[in-house]
Amino acid sequence: MTLPTSFTISDDEFTALRELIHQRFGIHLGDGKKALVIGRLQKILRQGGFSGFSDYYRFVVEETSGQGLSDLVNAISTNHTYFFREADHFTIFSQEVLPRCLERHAQDRDLRIWCAGCSSGEEAYVLAMLILEGLGRDHARWNAGLLATDISQKALAVAEAGIYPDERVQQIPAPLRTRYWQRLDDERWQASEALRREITFRRFNLMNDRFPFRKPFDVIFCRNVMIYFDQDTRQRLVQRFHDHTTSGGHLFIGHSESLGRDRCPYRYLRPAMYIKD
Numbered sequence: 001m002t003l004p005t006s007f008t009i010s011d012d013e014f015t016a017l018r019e020l021i022h023q024r025f026g027i028h029l030g031d032g033k034k035a036l037v038i039g040r041l042q043k044i045l046r047q048g049g050f051s052g053f054s055d056y057y058r059f060v061v062e063e064t065s066g067q068g069l070s071d072l073v074n075a076i077s078t079n080h081t082y083f084f085r086e087a088d089h090f091t092i093f094s095q096e097v098l099p100r101c102l103e104r105h106a107q108d109r110d111l112r113i114w115c116a117g118c119s120s121g122e123e124a125y126v127l128a129m130l131i132l133e134g135l136g137r138d139h140a141r142w143n144a145g146l147l148a149t150d151i152s153q154k155a156l157a158v159a160e161a162g163i164y165p166d167e168r169v170q171q172i173p174a175p176l177r178t179r180y181w182q183r184l185d186d187e188r189w190q191a192s193e194a195l196r197r198e199i200t201f202r203r204f205n206l207m208n209d210r211f212p213f214r215k216p217f218d219v220i221f222c223r224n225v226m227i228y229f230d231q232d233t234r235q236r237l238v239q240r241f242h243d244h245t246t247s248g249g250h251l252f253i254g255h256s257e258s259l260g261r262d263r264c265p266y267r268y269l270r271p272a273m274y275i276k277d
Ligand SMILES: C[S@@+](CC[C@H](N)C(=O)[O-])C[C@H]1O[C@@H](n2cnc3c(N)ncnc32)[C@H](O)[C@@H]1O
Pocket: 024, 025, 026, 027, 077, 078, 079, 080, 081, 082, 085, 116, 117, 118, 119, 120, 123, 149, 150, 151, 152, 155, 204, 205, 206, 207, 222, 223, 224, 225, 228, 254
C-alpha cells in the first residue's frame, strides 16, 4: 500500500478528533483550527504508517497504553513559554504574596505552591528561584514544596533536565543567573542541582475530576493554560483549584485570561490575580 505524503481531513474526521481532544484534555479547537490539526499531526500519521485520519483516530481510541493519546496532546498543545513571562506577577509574588505566606506559616513552616501547566519549566524555575531568595538562610528549616505539572510528557522532559539555550537563560536577571544556573557550553545552561531539587515535576491532566493532593496550596499559578478551554471546562477547573487552595491563598492566571466575576469562587484582587477568602 502506498501511503499519502500529506494528509487531508474530512469534516467528520475533524469533528471526531476535536471531540476526543476536548473530552480528554479540555482543549477546545474552533472551526478555524483544522489546518493546525492537519499540520501538527502530519508527522505522527506518516511515521505511524496510518492511511488517514480515520485510521489514526481508531488507533488512538482503541490503544490501551495511553501513549497514543499522550502523543496526540503533545502535538496539539501549545507549549510556548519563557522565563519571567508576565513579569509583574513575579514581582507581586516575591514582594507581597510570598512574605504573607511565610508569615502565615511561621509555625508549621510548610509552604505549598503549584505551577499548573508548567510546560517546559521556565515558570516553575522562576518561582523556585524566588522562593529560595525569599527563604534565604531559613530555607533548610522550611518544607517548601513546589509542584509543577503538565499534560505534555515532551515538555516535562525538558523541564526536568533544566537545560535551556543561552538566549532564553539571558532573560533571567544576572544575579539570579549567577546564583542558580551553570553554563554547560557556549549554547546551553542548566539549572543548578539545588534549584532542580526545589521542584517536583509530574504529569497531570487538569481535566481529572479528582485532584490527588492531601494538603491545600498557598499559591496556584495556572497561566496561559485555560485559554484553550471552553467556559464550562474553565469554570469547573477553577472550582477544583478553589477547593484545593488554603484560605488566604492566591490564584494567578494569564493576563489575557478572565474568570468572569459573577461565578468565580475566588475574590478578584488585580488583573489575573485572585484570592480565596
Ligand atoms: C502555553 S503553555 C503555558 C506555560 C506557562 N504556564 C506560561 O504561562 O508560560 C500551556 C500549557 O498547558 C498545558 N496543558 C494543556 N491542557 C492541559 C491539561 N488538560 N492538563 C494539563 N496541562 C495542560 C500544555 O501542555 C502547555 O504546556
